[in-house]
Amino acid sequence: MDKNTLIELVPHYVGMLILVFGILGIVQLSVGQVGFLIEFAIVVTIAVAYRPLVLRLGIAPSTWE
Structure with missing residues (x-):
């Protein structure tokens, strides 16, 4: 993977972590x-459905894609 690909993926992985902690908190x-x-x-379930x-x-x- 090149640097641009990783930079493009970081917001999604951060979003998934926030979603996991948010739902577990709720x-x-x-x-x-x-x-x-x-x-x-x-x-x-969250990781598979994201x-x-x-x-x-x-x-x-x-x-x-």
């Missing part, structure tokens, strides 16, 4: 403490 505030497996399932969602919205970086 879940903990609304439901309370949940187990590790549930948190892991939430993280995996790329297709971004592609469908049309804001994906060119390397993902």
